[in-house]
Amino acid sequence: MRVRNTKKRKQRYLLWISIFMIFLGLCFFFLWMTPKIALKGEKTITININSIYKEQGAKAYYQGKNISKEIQMDGKINTKKQGTYQVVYSIKKGFFKRKVTRNVIVKDVESPKIELIGDETIYLCPGSTYEELGYKAVDNVDGDLTKKVKIKVEKDQIIYTVQDKSNNKATLHRKFIYKDIEPPQMILTGGEVFSIPQNTVYEELGYQAMDRCDGDVTKQVKVTGEVNTKQIGTYEIFYEVEDKEGNVQKVKRTVYVVEPQKNGTIYLTFDDGPKQGTTDVILDILKEEGVKATFFVTNGGPDSLIKREADEGHTVALHTASHNYQTVYSSVEGYFNDLQIVHDRVLRITGQDARIIRFPGGSSNTISRRYQPGIMTTLTKEVLLRGYRYYDWNISSGDAGETTSSEGVYQNVVRSLSKSRTNMILFHDTKSYTANAIQSIIRYGKNNGYTFAAIEPQTKMVTHSVNN
Numbered sequence: 001m002r003v004r005n006t007k008k009r010k011q012r013y014l015l016w017i018s019i020f021m022i023f024l025g026l027c028f029f030f031l032w033m034t035p036k037i038a039l040k041g042e043k044t045i046t047i048n049i050n051s052i053y054k055e056q057g058a059k060a061y062y063q064g065k066n067i068s069k070e071i072q073m074d075g076k077i078n079t080k081k082q083g084t085y086q087v088v089y090s091i092k093k094g095f096f097k098r099k100v101t102r103n104v105i106v107k108d109v110e111s112p113k114i115e116l117i118g119d120e121t122i123y124l125c126p127g128s129t130y131e132e133l134g135y136k137a138v139d140n141v142d143g144d145l146t147k148k149v150k151i152k153v154e155k156d157q158i159i160y161t162v163q164d165k166s167n168n169k170a171t172l173h174r175k176f177i178y179k180d181i182e183p184p185q186m187i188l189t190g191g192e193v194f195s196i197p198q199n200t201v202y203e204e205l206g207y208q209a210m211d212r213c214d215g216d217v218t219k220q221v222k223v224t225g226e227v228n229t230k231q232i233g234t235y236e237i238f239y240e241v242e243d244k245e246g247n248v249q250k251v252k253r254t255v256y257v258v259e260p261q262k263n264g265t266i267y268l269t270f271d272d273g274p275k276q277g278t279t280d281v282i283l284d285i286l287k288e289e290g291v292k293a294t295f296f297v298t299n300g301g302p303d304s305l306i307k308r309e310a311d312e313g314h315t316v317a318l319h320t321a322s323h324n325y326q327t328v329y330s331s332v333e334g335y336f337n338d339l340q341i342v343h344d345r346v347l348r349i350t351g352q353d354a355r356i357i358r359f360p361g362g363s364s365n366t367i368s369r370r371y372q373p374g375i376m377t378t379l380t381k382e383v384l385l386r387g388y389r390y391y392d393w394n395i396s397s398g399d400a401g402e403t404t405s406s407e408g409v410y411q412n413v414v415r416s417l418s419k420s421r422t423n424m425i426l427f428h429d430t431k432s433y434t435a436n437a438i439q440s441i442i443r444y445g446k447n448n449g450y451t452f453a454a455i456e457p458q459t460k461m462v463t464h465s466v467n468n
C-alpha cells in the first residue's frame with residue numbers, strides 16, 4: 001500500500017514537470033515567433049509649424065534578424081497645421097503583429113519679430129521728449145502683430161514687447177542718448193554756384209542756418225572770402241556755423257566772375273564728333289575763315305581730329321563718351337563714369353583738363369525720365385559742384401533730324417540770329433549737309449556784323465530749363 005502510494009505520487013510529479021516544460025517550450029516558441037520593434041529617436045517630438053518633419057523611423061528584429069525594411073508606417077503629419085499627430089510603425093510575421101507609436105506635436109515655437117523704424121540708439125536734443133518713430137511686428141503664424149506691441153518708456157530707453165497666440169515672446173530696446181550730434185544745416189540763397197558778369201557789384205545773396213536742437217542759428221554764421229568782380233575768375237565764399245555742442249557746419253559758394261554778355265556773338269558748337277569726312281571738312285572751313293568754334297566730343301572718331309581741333313585753337317569740350325541715354329541717365333554715378341572716360345581721352349590727346357560740357361539731348365531733355373526721374377535736376381547742380389560748366393543752345397540748326405539739307409541748316413540758323421543776345425548754335429559735325437552749310441553761315445554772319453567766338457571757361461552759361 002505504501003509502495004503503491006509512493007509510485008503514484010512519483011507519476012503525478014513527473015506529469016506536472018512535463019506540463020510545465022511544455023508550457024515553457026510554448027513560451028519560448030511564441031517569443032521566438034513574435035517580431036520585436038522599437039522606435040529610433042524620441043517617443044514624443046515637437047516641431048515648429050511650417051518646418052520640415054524628419055522621419056527617424058524604427059527598427060525591427062525577427063528570429064535574430066534585422067527586418068527593419070519590412071516595417072509599415074501609418075499616419076500623416078501636416079506641418080502647416082498645429083496639432084498632435086501620431087505615426088504608427090508596425091511589423092507582422094505570420095499571426096504575430098507588433099506596433100509602436102510616435103507622437104509628433106506641430107506647434108508655433110517661433111517668436112514674433114519686432115523691427116524698429118529708425119535706429120536702435122537715438123540721439124535726443126537735451127531736455128526734449130521722445131516721439132515714437134514707429135515699429136513693426138510680424139509673426140510666422142499670426143502675421144502682422146504691430147497693433148499688439150506693448151511699449152514701456154523708461155528714462156533712457158523704450159522697451160517693446162509682443163507675444164503671439166502661442167505665447168512666444170519678443171522684446172526689443174531702443175536706447176536714448178541726450179546729446180546733439182548733428183551740425184546745423186545751412187542753405188545758401190542763390191545756390192552753391194553763382195555767376196556774375198565782370199564789373200558789376202557782388203552782394204551777399206543770403207543764407208540760413210537751422211540746428212535740430214538750437215533752432216535758427218543764422219546769426220552765428222561766419223562768412224569769409226571775397227569776390228573781385230573787376231577780375232574774371234573763380235572765387236570762393238566760406239560759411240561756417242557751430243551749434244552749442246560744438247558741431248560745425250561748413251559750406252562754400254563758388255562765384256564765377258564772367259565776361260559780360262557780348263551781344264551779337266556767334267558760338268558755333270558741334271556735337272557728337274569727331275568724324276572723319278565731316279569734322280575735317282568743317283575744320284578746313286573754320287581755318288580758311290579764321291573762325292574759332294567749340295566741339296563737344298564723344299569717344300568716337302579718330303584721335304587725330306581731336307588733336308587738330310585743339311591745335312587749331314578751337315575749344316575741345318565734352319559730350320559724354322558713349323552718348324547712350326541709358327548709360328548716362330540711369331544714375332549720377334553712371335553719368336560721371338561715362339564723362340570721365342571722354343575727359344581722360346581729351347586729356348591724353350591734348351593735355352587739356354576739359355571742363356566745358358554739354359548734356360546729350362541738352363539739360364532740358366525729357367528722355368532721361370525714362371531711366372531716372374529727377375536725374376537732370378541733380379546732374380545740372382552736381383556738374384557745377386565738380387568744376388564743370390555746361391552749355392545748352394539758343395539756336396538749333398535742326399541738323400539732328402528736322403532737316404537733312406544744307407539749305408535747311410542755313411535757313412534755320414540765319415533766321416534765328418539776333419544781335420541783342422549771344423547766339424549759341426547747335427550743330428552736329430557728323431553730318432555732311434551741316435559741313436556744307438557752315439561756310440555760307442559764317443559768310444552771312446560776317447557780312448551782317450556778327451563776331452565769332454569759341455566757348456571759354458568765362459563764357460556765360462547758356463542753359464535750358466530742366467524738365468526732369
Ligand SMILES: [Zn+2]
Pocket residue numbers: 271272319323360361
Ligand atoms: Zn548729341
